[in-house]
Amino acid sequence: MSRPLSDDSTAAVPEPVEGTLRPDDHADGGRAEASDDVAQPALGAIGWLRWGWRQLTSMRTALVLLLLLAIAAVPGSLVPQRGADPNGVTQYFNDNPDLAPILDGLSLFDVYTSPWFSAIYILLFISLVGCVIPRTKHHWKALRAKPPRTPARLSRLDVHRTEVIEATDDADAATLATSAVASAQQHLRKNGYRVARYDTGRTLSVSAERGYLRETGNLVFHAALVGVLLAVGIGGGFTYTGQTVIIEGRTWVNTLLDYTSFNPGRFVDEDGLTPYALTLDRFDVTYQPLGTEGAGQAGDFVANLTTQRAGEAPESGKVRVNHPLEMEGDRIYLMGNGYAPTLTIRDADGQVVFSESVPFLPQDTNMTSLGVVKVPDGLPEQVGLVGFFYPTQAPLSTGAFASAYPALVNPVVSLDVYVGDLGIDGGIPRSVYTLDTSEMEKLAGRGADVDALELAPGETAELPGGLGTITFENEAPDGASGYDGSVKRYVSLSIHRDAAAGWVLVFAVLATAGLLAALFVPRRRMWVKATVEGHTVRVEYAGLARGEDPALADAVDQFAQRHRAGLSGPPPGARVD
Amino acid sequence: MPETSVFTLDSVSVLLVWTAIAIYALAFVAYAVDLARRGAMAVEVKDAAAKDARVREREVVMAGAGHGASRDAVAAQALGGESALDAPIGRRQRLVWARIGTSLTVLGFLFHLGADVTRGIAAGRVPWSNMYEFALTGTLLIVAVYLAVLFRYDLRFLGTFITGLVVVLLGGTAIWFYTDIVPLMDPLKSVWLVIHVFVASLSTALFALAFALSVLQLMQARRERKTAAADASATGPAKTGPRFLRTLPSADALESLAYRFAIIGFIFWTFTLIAGAIWANDAWGRYWGFDTKEVWTFVIWVLYAGYIHARATRGWRGARSAWLSIIGFTAVIFNFTIVNMFFKGLHAYSGLS
Ligand code: HEM
Numbered sequence: 001m002s003r004p005l006s007d008d009s010t011a012a013v014p015e016p017v018e019g020t021l022r023p024d025d026h027a028d029g030g031r032a033e034a035s036d037d038v039a040q041p042a043l044g045a046i047g048w049l050r051w052g053w054r055q056l057t058s059m060r061t062a063l064v065l066l067l068l069l070a071i072a073a074v075p076g077s078l079v080p081q082r083g084a085d086p087n088g089v090t091q092y093f094n095d096n097p098d099l100a101p102i103l104d105g106l107s108l109f110d111v112y113t114s115p116w117f118s119a120i121y122i123l124l125f126i127s128l129v130g131c132v133i134p135r136t137k138h139h140w141k142a143l144r145a146k147p148p149r150t151p152a153r154l155s156r157l158d159v160h161r162t163e164v165i166e167a168t169d170d171a172d173a174a175t176l177a178t179s180a181v182a183s184a185q186q187h188l189r190k191n192g193y194r195v196a197r198y199d200t201g202r203t204l205s206v207s208a209e210r211g212y213l214r215e216t217g218n219l220v221f222h223a224a225l226v227g228v229l230l231a232v233g234i235g236g237g238f239t240y241t242g243q244t245v246i247i248e249g250r251t252w253v254n255t256l257l258d259y260t261s262f263n264p265g266r267f268v269d270e271d272g273l274t275p276y277a278l279t280l281d282r283f284d285v286t287y288q289p290l291g292t293e294g295a296g297q298a299g300d301f302v303a304n305l306t307t308q309r310a311g312e313a314p315e316s317g318k319v320r321v322n323h324p325l326e327m328e329g330d331r332i333y334l335m336g337n338g339y340a341p342t343l344t345i346r347d348a349d350g351q352v353v354f355s356e357s358v359p360f361l362p363q364d365t366n367m368t369s370l371g372v373v374k375v376p377d378g379l380p381e382q383v384g385l386v387g388f389f390y391p392t393q394a395p396l397s398t399g400a401f402a403s404a405y406p407a408l409v410n411p412v413v414s415l416d417v418y419v420g421d422l423g424i425d426g427g428i429p430r431s432v433y434t435l436d437t438s439e440m441e442k443l444a445g446r447g448a449d450v451d452a453l454e455l456a457p458g459e460t461a462e463l464p465g466g467l468g469t470i471t472f473e474n475e476a477p478d479g480a481s482g483y484d485g486s487v488k489r490y491v492s493l494s495i496h497r498d499a500a501a502g503w504v505l506v507f508a509v510l511a512t513a514g515l516l517a518a519l520f521v522p523r524r525r526m527w528v529k530a531t532v533e534g535h536t537v538r539v540e541y542a543g544l545a546r547g548e549d550p551a552l553a554d555a556v557d558q559f560a561q562r563h564r565a566g567l568s569g570p571p572p573g574a575r576v577d
Numbered sequence: 578m579p580e581t582s583v584f585t586l587d588s589v590s591v592l593l594v595w596t597a598i599a600i601y602a603l604a605f606v607a608y609a610v611d612l613a614r615r616g617a618m619a620v621e622v623k624d625a626a627a628k629d630a631r632v633r634e635r636e637v638v639m640a641g642a643g644h645g646a647s648r649d650a651v652a653a654q655a656l657g658g659e660s661a662l663d664a665p666i667g668r669r670q671r672l673v674w675a676r677i678g679t680s681l682t683v684l685g686f687l688f689h690l691g692a693d694v695t696r697g698i699a700a701g702r703v704p705w706s707n708m709y710e711f712a713l714t715g716t717l718l719i720v721a722v723y724l725a726v727l728f729r730y731d732l733r734f735l736g737t738f739i740t741g742l743v744v745v746l747l748g749g750t751a752i753w754f755y756t757d758i759v760p761l762m763d764p765l766k767s768v769w770l771v772i773h774v775f776v777a778s779l780s781t782a783l784f785a786l787a788f789a790l791s792v793l794q795l796m797q798a799r800r801e802r803k804t805a806a807a808d809a810s811a812t813g814p815a816k817t818g819p820r821f822l823r824t825l826p827s828a829d830a831l832e833s834l835a836y837r838f839a840i841i842g843f844i845f846w847t848f849t850l851i852a853g854a855i856w857a858n859d860a861w862g863r864y865w866g867f868d869t870k871e872v873w874t875f876v877i878w879v880l881y882a883g884y885i886h887a888r889a890t891r892g893w894r895g896a897r898s899a900w901l902s903i904i905g906f907t908a909v910i911f912n913f914t915i916v917n918m919f920f921k922g923l924h925a926y927s928g929l930s
Contacts (some may be wrong), residue, residue, distance in 0.1 A: 193829035294759030333862040
């Protein structure tokens with residue numbers, strides 16, 4: 001069984017051309033003294049800089065940094081991260097009011113952009129570049145150099161075979177030796193080896209090396225890692241993500257104004273978004289029927305859209321989970337869905353002061369949904385409504401209600417009514433999904449004189465205090481059965497432009513290809529030497545592994561057998577060892 | 578599928594799982610007996626080897642390995658262990674109990690495979706879509722890889738480890754993770770489920786083998802050190818750990834074998850990482866977001882990259898790199914169990930509540 005070369009035998013092999021350059025503390029390297037020289041303290045500033053650079057680009061530093069990187073990544077899975085789970089962070093602050101600020105001070109809610117995490121990977125990549133550049137230069141030279149001189153004593157190598165062939169006379173022996181080495185040279189070249197002849201007097205030899213691809217792969221792998229990092233870093237600047245909500249029947253236009261939130265990278269031109277429009281025609285979903293395993297589980301979500309590119313005819317498109325829609329280089333994802341009950345509010349005289357489909361936010365898998373209506377104008381006072389929509393209302397044991405099934409079986413909206421100051425005039429942006437009741441008086445709902453309003457589609461109720469009426473419109477098309485389609489649905493979409501993803505993929509695939517070559521292409525040297533000794537020829541075969549090469553011994557054996565069989569002269573049988 | 582019938586396909590599957598567990602447990606016993614008997618055999622072999630030592634010493638010197646005399650006994654034994662490792666199937670050591678262990682493992686594997694396939698048919702999809710099913714398929718692949726590797730290397734001395742691990746994991750799975758069949762959640766309806774999860778399980782199996790070999794490597798290295806020290810000081814035989822170690826390959830051979838499994842596992846893991854990112858880009862709208870599961874996949878990748886580096890770094894080859902392989906596999910198991918069950922994240926597909 002072959003083992004990677006031990007240090008003492010490396011020294012034994014003369015190497016006019018060293019194949020690969022390794023950092024000083026590579027396990028196969030024999031240059032320990034060189035680095036010790038540099039470490040002499042008598043050096044000046046430049047010397048120290050050199051020494052520091054050498055330390056940074058050593059294998060040991062790379063290894064320590066790699067392990068540090070692994071350790072440093074762990075806390076980000078223990079504590080919620082602002083990037084992945086902002087609500088979790090808010091929750092964490094609420095639950096641990098004392099601890100959270102301390103953790104925040106240590107950037108533990110932003111581990112992957114924190115100074116300490118960045119320091120580790122930046123150092124690692126500096127080390128990587130510092131390591132790869134000199135090796136690339138060296139490899140470039142090695143690629144055009146000749147394989148190394150044949151060692152004087154092949155028998156000292158890991159793998160070594162000898163054949164002795166009898167010739168009829170001395171002259172014949174010389175011919176035999178020549179043809180043996182020539183055919184070895186030919187075979188080796190056919191097997192993908194680079195070959196060179198080193199003949200001295202009565203000793204003819206061919207030196208061969210293969211597997212340069214191993215080092216190429218290694219360099220490609222490491223360089224591709226840099227590529228991934230650069231693609232993420234630079235591409236991120238040209239990337240944006242935005243969110244929006246579209247209710248059935250409505251149209252959304254790709255301008256900054258129409259986004260509910262928009263996060264652009266540093267170099268994104270926010271006014272230069274490609275114009276296109278999306279109309280949500282219908283949202284489809286299926287629910288596991290009651291009485292089966294997983295009842296109520298939702299699936300097969302489809303947002304059926306009409307898409308309109310500037311100056312083109314409208315087309316239809318679909319957005320499904322796992323199948324984003326491509327539009328002008330953007331990718332459109334389906335992130336969520338919900339019900340948007342259409343509510344109409346009239347004043348005491350019957351004049352419509354509010355009529356809209358209001359998106360309610362789902363709170364559980366059965367689509368119990370929370371929503372807010374704000375009526376700033378048209379009534380004597382500002383009015384706010386807050387409450388739940390239940391697609392299938394059912395009482396809980398506590399007496400409260402919840403939805404028991406996500407489809408529209410028994411749809412009910414229940415609303416508390418407030419009057420007073422909505423707080424939207426002060427210029428402070430307010431979420432459309434929350435109602436600030438601090439300046440308001442509750443007229444209906446728990447704790448007020450009047451119960452919360454409860455409406456099914458098509459029903460109208462009086463607002464308390466003689467304010468007017470509210471109607472829950474039934475949106476069902478003519479001829480629909482039951483409550484099918486009585487409440488509009490909405491989808492929340494996420495719109496992304498990712499300039500980095502393609503490049504990251506290219507570099508990741510390159511890295512994998514490089515890795516395959518670096519780990520599995522054997523790098524080996526092989527020598528065949530023929531020495532004429534009187535009327536016999538001694539043919540030696542030797543192999544040397546450069547790095548991990550478990551199959552070396554077999555390879556040399558096979559080569560020796562095939563080569564011997566192809567030689568003229570008496571049949572083999574004179575094997576010595 | 579009729580819900581009222583007692584013999585649903587899924588209940589057949591559960592029955593097969595428990596049968597497989599029982600058979601694996603028997604295989605474990607057989608392999609354990611094998612190790613104990615190897616220990617006894619080792620004593621006899623050692624006596625024979627002592628007689629042989631002079632002859633071998635010459636061979637070793639001729640082969641160019643000019644070690645001190647004290648290391649030759651170890652080296653000679655190692656040569657024996659290594660050639661046994663590589664021996665083709667027909668020419669392996671006749672170890673009756675190991676054979677019984679392997680036969681039982683094959684039998685257990687067939688039941689296990691049956692359990693997995695029936696579960697898949699019952700669910701009408703690939704049987705790796707919730708934690709119960711990942712574990713069912715993952716452990717199946719561990720056994721499959723072990724049995725496949727046996728064709729090439731005589732690794733039957735890992736039998737106790739493999740069957741023991743599978744009994745514990747599969748038993749725990751059947752008791753704690755069992756989940757009724759429910760339809761797939763939308764994000765899981767993707768070819769990437771088939772690829773990503775399968776390849777991840779495959780690399781887990783390879784890392785498991787590497788782990789076991791690294792543990793043995795450490796034990797063997799310790800024994801070699803102690804033997805050498807005892808020889809040098811001539812104080813007679815020292816306590817050097819379990820006796821079966823003497824019949825196993827040298828620490829170096831175990832290390833290079835562990836490395837070979839680890840690098841194949843690493844390639845698959847790299848692929849898992851990339852496939853996961855592609856899938857995430859379709860399902861969640863970004864290819865990487867440091868979701869908990871992504872973090873752990875990354876940590877494991879970096880740990881094994883560290884292991885591979887360590888093998889090439891002076892001062893780290895040997896024991897230290899072996900520890901990295903052990904830590905790496907611990908992280909793999911942690912990722913599969915603790916992270917799946919207790920960490921919050923987007924990968925909420927365990928099916929447990
Ligand atoms: C992002 C950080 C790094 C990662 C993830 C990484 C990963 C790897 C992997 C997986 C291998 C094995 C595949 C192969 O042989 O090509 C490897 C090999 C290697 N790496 Fe890195 N590496 C990193 C940084 C570095 C740095 C900074 C150096 C220089 C000090 C370095 C030097 C080497 C060398 C010399 C090898 C070849 C080892 C051998 O001869 O077997 N790497 N690296």
